[in-house]
Amino acid sequence: MSSHESHESHDHDHGHHVTPLIVYNGIFGGLLVLTVVTVWIAQFDFGAANTFIAMFVATIKASLVAFFFMHLLHDERLNLITFGFGLLFVSLFFLFPLLDITSRTYVDPIKDNSSGAKYEKVLKAQKDHEKKHADQLSNFSMFRKSGFVLPSTDEKEAAPAPVVAPIEGTPAEGTPVEGTNPVPVQ
């Protein structure tokens, strides 16, 4: 089709289609209601499903805006296709990194790579360390509790919660807190 045809062919949809007021107002009402729904539904805990439900409602709202406020419904089909294509690539962008991070430990799992294990390790470390220094630490909560996570020096020994802050991307080795020497100034 030449562009002559191409623009004649959709003369009728461009510009000459005016959405009636009632539709706009209806959509607006719908959006308000859905917003309330999102907030209301967020109070219940469906576990993992939470995000999906929220995204589902959000998607309904988004499509209302796109199809009616942004006229995708009555506009040239090409614009709809363009936008859809964009969303396709967005979904790819989500798909692969997620595939990676969720399956990293399947082959030859190493502990400490999944954050869960990371935290258990640190909490344990903090307990041991609390026992050791209970007396000095009594007024020193933020050190005992700041669960700052770094690779342990060796997977054999359970590293105490390190308090030496990382310097220029060099994770410092975990060293137990001596109440007597505060963290060196960097």
Add this chain to the structure above:
Amino acid sequence: MANTSESSFWMPPQASTIAKEVDDLFDFIMDLNYIFFIIITVMTVAFVVMYRRKSDDQLATSDFDHSILWEGAWVFVPLLLCLVVFVWGFRLFLNLSVAPEGSMEISVTAQKWAWSFKYDDGQVVNDLYVPANRPVKLIMKSRDVLHSFYVPDFRVKSDVIPNRYTTVWFEALAPGEHRIYCTEYCGKDHSGMYRTVKVLSEEDFAARKKKGFEGRPEGQSPAAWGKELYSKLSCVTCHSLKEGERRIGPSFWGIVGREGETEDGEKYIANEEYIRESIMNPMAKIVKGYPKSMPSFAGQVDDDQMDAILAFMKTLK
């Protein structure tokens, strides 16, 4: 057990059990390469020669411009071959990634621009010592930026990442020495970040390990050994031995007993205690006017080595 083979035209020697498998796939793909390259080139050159334009108004003698048969053929034949290569490659990759049960574990730390290898008995060395004919699994992490552990003769490679562990495993075929490279760009001395894998027979390995792989050799003075460590631990990259010469860090010449001022204006005297701290926890005191770029050597330098280094430093005046 097979021995380390000579290097071929394309590939370095096969020094690990996996190396042969890798090379088989490599050779297979190389054959495919030759075949297809010859087909394309011969076709092209032949057509150019045969249908070369002789006169200015010569026209094409055929309008042969599509053929489902041909196009189908050169969609499906390559696709098929590709799938074969893919499956082969993936199976091989799993072998490369999953270490056999009961492999010997060595934990590896990479940092700008040095490797250190820690054995289960706690000793830390800067060259990798492994027994022959026994699977070895390296559990690696980095202290600063990305590095990559690569032994061409073993055909193994894996990035080394801060805050996470990665692994490689290999089973060396026979005693010998092989080069370790860093293959993830990591700055100034990226290309200087190579070490040696020293493959020892099972007995030698046990013996050497007992008395420490890199303990002070008999008859060598602590100072002399310290001088060795000075280059081995790559202190040399940042600290000169010439009087007052400034590299990234201050010179070692006359360092013992030197007096000066730290970044936050405190006076210091570089006695043993100070030097020990500066090596183990460099950020504690930074000499005025120098960058905070020294990595900690905690867990890499044991007491003997520390004494040796101090002994060496004392000779520098």
Add this chain to the structure above:
Amino acid sequence: MSETQADPGYHVSDKKETNYIHASKGLLSWILTVDHKRIGIMYLFTIFATFALGGLMALLVRLELLTPGETIMGPETYNRVFTLHGLVMVFLFIIPGIPAALGNFVLPLMLGAKDVAFPKLNLASFHIYIIGTIMALWTTLDGGVDTGWTFYTPYSSTTNTPVIMMTLSAFVLGFSSIFTGLNFIVTIHKMRAPGLGWERLPLFVWAMYATAVIQVMATPVLGITLLLLIMERVMGVGIFDPALGGDPVLFQHFFWFYSHPAVYIMILPGMGVMSELITTFSRKRIFGYRAIAVSSIAIAVISFLVWGHHMFVSGQSAYAGMVFSFLTFLVAIPSAIKIINWSTTLYKGSISLDSPMLWALPFLILFTIGGLTGIFLGALGTDVHLHDTYFVVAHFHYVMMGGTAMAFFGGIHYWWPKMFGKKYNEFWARVSAVLVFLGFNITFLPQFVMGSRGMPRRYYDYTPDSGYQIFHQISTVGSWVLLLGMLIMLVYLASSLRSGEVAERNPWGARSLEWLTQSPPIEHNFHEIPTVVEGPYEFPLAGANTASEGMDVSGS
């Protein structure tokens, strides 16, 4: 070339009018022009300059590697030089290369349009490109960055070189690229001449369309990646910084989501030029028009699915590795189709070896090598050994330099008469083409060997005992031959501008619309918009008195 057999059925006027070059005078009339032809020309000369700069850096790198240890510069300098080589060649030369320079000039002509859809946006895109270039150069004078063109974290977020400025420059250049792509998509959709249906588009236009899609879809992600990197440095947001609990591998996902499709931004236009050259210089309808057109689009889409093959040993999950490896092999197929179709097009054609063809044929050979060696890197098992070695370096130079750059120069020689209405010295053109072909192979073939033997890339130094030196030396010598070829080209093209003989309207007897208007074209391209009645490659056939019926029969 007799006019009679060019384009029967078109209204052709040969009365000379003032062409776009002389339409208006003065520097300002160029800097502020909205004429796609002038913008294309300005791009062309800027890109020549950036190519020269990148080439110079390459020569320095090769020279440094001539001997082990320090040859001409220290490691810090070396790291900056190879980084700059990468950045300049990727962002300043090869990505804008064919689309912005040749595409801008030729595309509207091929569509029978008066201009691109948004001329002012087009000009803006050029100005933005200049700004980005200046920023990049400024950073270089400011000491240069040493991160490698990939900006991998955490190195890039901790090194004390002016990374922020350089990242900003790449960010800005991204906008230029997006605007060009956006412009082309709209132009191709809305500005086609009457009768010019999708199946009558020259394959160069199809390739440009596919390229534009990638530019529009992928470049924004580069933008956000670089912004996040800047935030890492400015604010210390730790998304990519392991020291702050972030994930450095995530940065690689972000980066390659753009930079792998970008590889096809680089090669697809080259493939487009190839289709034009092969058909014109064998005077034959392209073999498998549909297959080639569709494969361009296929490549554009699949290219978004394969980025993980840059990360097989990066600590990415083995399953992600598997998926990416599989998809990578899928993307190999469309390229294979193109290659074989081109060489089949030559069958029973009338093949002339005019200089543009002498750039096209090497493309065929070199791109084949580049593509085939890709199989080693797509296969997980072998990639572990070859990743980040000179094998990879050689591979992508065969695709980028041996592919795109060859096509770029082929295109320049092909459209040069149309652009400037001048001829260049045919003899020296052939000499230069041959020299470049030879020099290229001498430079990069040895790199395959030393790569598979374990020479890592981005290395300032190598030990004498490692046995890599001989390959480095051959390679370095080759780079000088390459240089000689380029210099010769520079000379005869320059002299053609000064004193080339006048070129006629359609020197090659090509059939697509850009050859309908005079050389150089008038300001509004066409005296009257042509009505298209047949496909772009309807070359008359020996013995047949009428050309066959357009594209409708082909590939169906």
Add this chain to the structure above:
Amino acid sequence: MSNIIIHKHAHHFYDAEQQASSAKLGMWLFLVTEVLLFSGLFVAYTVIKTLNPEMWKVASEQLNWVLGSVNTLVLITSSWTVALAVRAAQTNQKGEKNKQIVGLLVFTIVCAFGFLGIKYVEYSHKIHDGLLWGTSFFNHPEHVAQINGAVSKAFGAGIFQVPDIAAAMKTAIAAAQGTDAYAAMDAAMHEWTHHQELVHKYPELAHVGDGHLFFGIYFLITGLHGIHVVIGMSVLLWVLLGAMKGKFYKDYYTPVELGGLYWHLVDLIWIYLFPLLYLV
């Protein structure tokens, strides 16, 4: 792309019709690039959340969902009014100045200001409580280390051994009244006590690791969105000026439509952003 607002169609188009539809296609392509730009941040959000579920749970509770909801309503309303503005332009007769378009656009812009106002309230609260990115996060070890460094510098390292640091500081300061050490001590103590308060105000947040990552992403996403709000406002402002001159009527309203499209996109992104950050 100002060539498309030239009322009489530009020379290289066949007619205004072709020009308008080209302009709109161009705008949609641009919107797609915007979507992909934001998608990067959403991917970062998803990945970091998946890697640190515990931290995320705790940290995300610190956002004020009421303010978030109000902002959502504000944006939706503005989206509605701008849609009506486009409609008003579509139905407007040539030459007549249309109060409706102007009014609706003004209202939209006012909504935008409202949105930014509320954001400002949220931000200032976060900043005061040190719920920030990277090492600026109130309980980031480096941040803590700095505070304690200052304290030990002003009061001497011994201070950390006494059972009740706060009291010890007070006495020390009282003693130091008037001396030049006073200022440093005072500052150090303030920081220290402020930090202590925060630790007790956000106990879980203080204990769970890497809380700064959440706020880093929060500020990046909302920040980038905020920038787009500002851009959208300026576009609408520019359209408004045109509308006041009565430029737009049923055969020529592309600028109003494109400006509207952009504003809708800003709304669209917030529609996803709101539940992701404030609710789940």
